[in-house]
Amino acid sequence: MIRVFLVDDHKILAQALIDFLGGQEDMKCVGIVHSGTEALEVIPKTAVDVVLMDIGLPGMDGISCCEALLKINDQLKIIGLSTHLETSIVKRLFKAGATGYVSKAADLKELPVAIRKIHEGRTYLGEIVRQNYLDDLSGQGSTIKVRQQYLPKLTRREKEVLGLIAREMTTEEIGQELFISSNTVQTHRKNLISKFGVRNSVGLVLKALELQLI
Amino acid sequence: MIRVFLVDDHKILAQALIDFLGGQEDMKCVGIVHSGTEALEVIPKTAVDVVLMDIGLPGMDGISCCEALLKINDQLKIIGLSTHLETSIVKRLFKAGATGYVSKAADLKELPVAIRKIHEGRTYLGEIVRQNYLDDLSGQGSTIKVRQQYLPKLTRREKEVLGLIAREMTTEEIGQELFISSNTVQTHRKNLISKFGVRNSVGLVLKALELQLI
DNA sequence: GTCAAACTCACTGAAATCAGTGAGTAACAG
DNA sequence: CTGTTACTCACTGATTTCAGTGAGTTTGAC
CATH class of the missing domain: 3.40.50.2300 (Response regulator)
Structure with a gap:
């Protein structure tokens, strides 16, 4: 709705x-x-x-x-x-x-x-x-x-993870920062890569910039 | 903290x-x-x-x-x-x-x-x-x-490698693109990380943006 | 010609990422 | 109650990156 x-x-x-x-x-x-x-x-x-x-x-x-x-x-x-x-x-x-x-x-x-x-x-x-x-x-x-032209919707958690990735943090560190398992962070990272259709974290950072998350 | x-x-x-x-x-x-x-x-x-x-x-x-x-x-x-x-x-x-x-x-x-x-x-x-x-x-x-002062000088090759890293390419691919061994690309990548004082490729991309290489 | 800087390459080992799969829980709307 | 979405976590295995070291070659300036 x-x-x-x-x-x-x-x-x-x-x-x-x-x-x-x-x-x-x-x-x-x-x-x-x-x-x-x-x-x-x-x-x-x-x-x-x-x-x-x-x-x-x-x-x-x-x-x-x-x-x-x-x-x-x-x-x-x-x-x-x-x-x-x-x-x-x-x-x-x-x-x-x-x-x-x-x-x-x-x-x-x-x-x-x-x-x-x-x-x-x-x-x-x-x-x-x-x-x-x-x-x-x-x-x-x-x-x-147009801003955010083909950018998919992100969940709250995904945005948080994305922001931290863009701050050069490792999966482990992000997990500690957000008080979740690094496995979970992995999942979010994977979903982000999939949603954006990029190949790796570098691509994610570029998208984060488009989204003006950093 | x-x-x-x-x-x-x-x-x-x-x-x-x-x-x-x-x-x-x-x-x-x-x-x-x-x-x-x-x-x-x-x-x-x-x-x-x-x-x-x-x-x-x-x-x-x-x-x-x-x-x-x-x-x-x-x-x-x-x-x-x-x-x-x-x-x-x-x-x-x-x-x-x-x-x-x-x-x-x-x-x-x-x-x-x-x-x-x-x-x-x-x-x-x-x-x-x-x-x-x-x-x-x-x-x-x-x-x-500010740029020249706080961003270290890069060699021609380093700039090329940096630019390609920022295009989501792997070390292997970059090597093929530049007709050099992936080992060499590794070295350039390492030197870049060291020169900029960043932690990983994500940091490199952010620097590449500062340098307006992409 | 010498010296320095840049470029090249290799090897090792540790750490991190990427990819795929499966699955349980909580919140919420219908 | 039911279905959906988000969030959580785990396990495996392959690939890639990161870090350190060492070393040969080319290039250009002095």
């Missing part, structure tokens, strides 16, 4: 989204606020997987809010919503750490697809891909650099 | 740092003084791993203090703290023998990261990297020459 949180000042649309999400079997709306400041207050206290964030919020804008939220909890997945498609804004959005974007003009069916993809740690771009592609053709060089 | 010693005249900030460090499992604050002269008196008598040193101290400034401390005990690791980022000061700081720098404006989360890195004999620059980068862009030529 994916826990979705909504940040949108258009209360009517917001209500519609809640209803719509309620119709999806594998997700539910666990909360809603109507401004960025409220979001910063409520979301950190709530168990949330994915945040749907209107970019065109009054007061604090969605992008700043996005940054602030990720500073508090970098595990949060954020999808930006906006009325119109503007590549410059979307670029800023991704730079702020969001991993998905859906236009309000898009078909409502897109939304659950996007939410599921983001929740799996992937990204969702929707129409932007095409737009971006066109920009590239026109020589603008405005490719969107 | 990393033993941290604090030298800072801003008592409020100092107290905040103590509290914060107390929250870290692998480090503790073993002492604090509010001036350079006190530092020179107390630190040599105390078992300390890392010193957090405010550069803008009244009386004896942090940089002189840094030099003096290292003269007494060259095993000491020192991180400079300052309110504002001035490349000239940071340059002097590193010249005095400090191995890390953290801006007070930086996120508090940076600090434990810096402390751990320094404690492991590595260096920490934090925001300076970016600042340095910006300087480069503006063509000022005021780049900080």
Whole structure:
């Protein structure tokens, strides 16, 4: 069950989204606020997987809010919503750490697809891909650099182990640090290597850097 | 457990740092003084791993203090703290023998990261990297020459091997790539580990990143 | 030509990693 | 209650890395 949180000042649309999400079997709306400041207050206290964030919020804008939220909890997945498609804004959005974007003009069916993809740690771009592609053709060089593009989900323990590996610690030392058997650390290491599709600890470190764990 | 010693005249900030460090499992604050002269008196008598040193101290400034401390005990690791980022000061700081720098404006989360890195004999620059980068862009030529100073010189072959290690290749594969025996690659790897003072290939990769070899 | 540095290679032995498999427990949602 | 996910642990065996030592060759500078 994916826990979705909504940040949108258009209360009517917001209500519609809640209803719509309620119709999806594998997700539910666990909360809603109507401004960025409220979001910063409520979301950190709530168990949330994915945040749907209107970019065109009054007061604090969605992008700043996005940054602030990720500073508090970098595990949060954020999808930006906006009325119109503007590549410059979307670029800023991704730079702020969001991993998905859906236009309000898009078909409502897109939304659950996007939410599921983001929740799996992937990204969702929707129409932007095409737009971006066109920009590239026109020589603008405005490719969107998406954070955590193909990086799989890691568990809490895996992240801890990964962080310690990246600090040049041996399996034995990590075990002592985390108060678990070195065998267990081995397992986590193996799973990490497998999840990332890398060949050894060196590859893991490079991934840790991508994930900004170190 | 990393033993941290604090030298800072801003008592409020100092107290905040103590509290914060107390929250870290692998480090503790073993002492604090509010001036350079006190530092020179107390630190040599105390078992300390890392010193957090405010550069803008009244009386004896942090940089002189840094030099003096290292003269007494060259095993000491020192991180400079300052309110504002001035490349000239940071340059002097590193010249005095400090191995890390953290801006007070930086996120508090940076600090434990810096402390751990320094404690492991590595260096920490934090925001300076970016600042340095910006300087480069503006063509000022005021780049900080930390790298050459604290990263040993590598031979052509060593750099090649390092680069390939950072691409997840095994010793055997590297040998094939460079048309040399794996034994030779072993030797290069060993020399690299020794030159950098790191513990394993993971450390090498981190150094390779510092050197911007990858 | 001499000297130093870099590059090359080999051997040993210990330590760590990598790969595969199996399996028990705890927490949690449906 | 049941199924899933995360976490835990163990055992085996192969491969790789790490550490120390020694030594021959090439290259380039003085």
